[in-house]
Amino acid sequence: MLKQVLYSSVANPDVTQRDVYEIIRASHNYNSKSGITGGLVYLDGYFFQLLEGLPREVDASMQRIQRDWRHHDIVIRREQRVVSPVFADDWMALRCEMHIPSKVFQEHRYEPGMPADQFSADDLFAFLVACFENELHPQMV
Numbered sequence: 849m850l851k852q853v854l855y856s857s858v859a860n861p862d863v864t865q866r867d868v869y870e871i872i873r874a875s876h877n878y879n880s881k882s883g884i885t886g887g888l889v890y891l892d893g894y895f896f897q898l899l900e901g902l903p904r905e906v907d908a909s910m911q912r913i914q915r916d917w918r919h920h921d922i923v924i925r926r927e928q929r930v931v932s933p934v935f936a937d938d939w940m941a942l943r944c945e946m947h948i949p950s951k952v953f954q955e956h957r958y959e960p961g962m963p964a965d966q967f968s969a970d971d972l973f974a975f976l977v978a979c980f981e982n983e984l985h986p987q988m989v
């Protein structure tokens with residue numbers, strides 16, 4: 849069984865697009881070695897991330913991620929065991945605002961940060977996956 853972690857966090861206001869690309873570069877490096885896949889959304893000063901892999905690898909990665917200065921107020925929105933990964937082919941996919949179709953914001957009643965008192969873990973998961981829809985289901989493009 850794989851462990852799947854979904855969290856939201858607040859980006860440090862000093863974070864630039866360049867920092868986000870640096871996060872993805874480091875993620876590809878580490879995740880490809882530890883067999884972790886997932887998706888990262890950077891939107892309106894918030895991060896939403898889904899990580900999946902062997903439990904000990906995901907835990908080790910989360911420990912590094914939680915110490916990272918580039919974000920704070922990390923809230924684990926859901927942790928569960930899954931049989932197959934959502935992001936089977938991606939060491940860490942990235943979506944920023946310019947790549948997300950506007951219908952995804954409307955359909956998921958998007959609010960910055962997707963606050964936990966308004967959006968369940970399932971709501972956040974559905975929103976994150978929708979941000980990558982074309983990439984995950986190329987036959988639907």
Ligand SMILES: Cc1cc2nc3c(=O)[nH]c(=O)nc-3n(C[C@H](O)[C@H](O)[C@H](O)COP(=O)(O)O)c2cc1C
Binds near residue numbers: 876879899
């Ligand atoms: C929002 C966010 C998501 C991140 N995701 C990952 C990730 O999936 N995998 C990873 O190895 N590092 C990720 N990082 C980067 C780690 O925090 C860390 O900087 C990186 O693993 C390099 O660690 P090191 O400086 O100890 O070598 C992320 C950082 C942030 C802020």
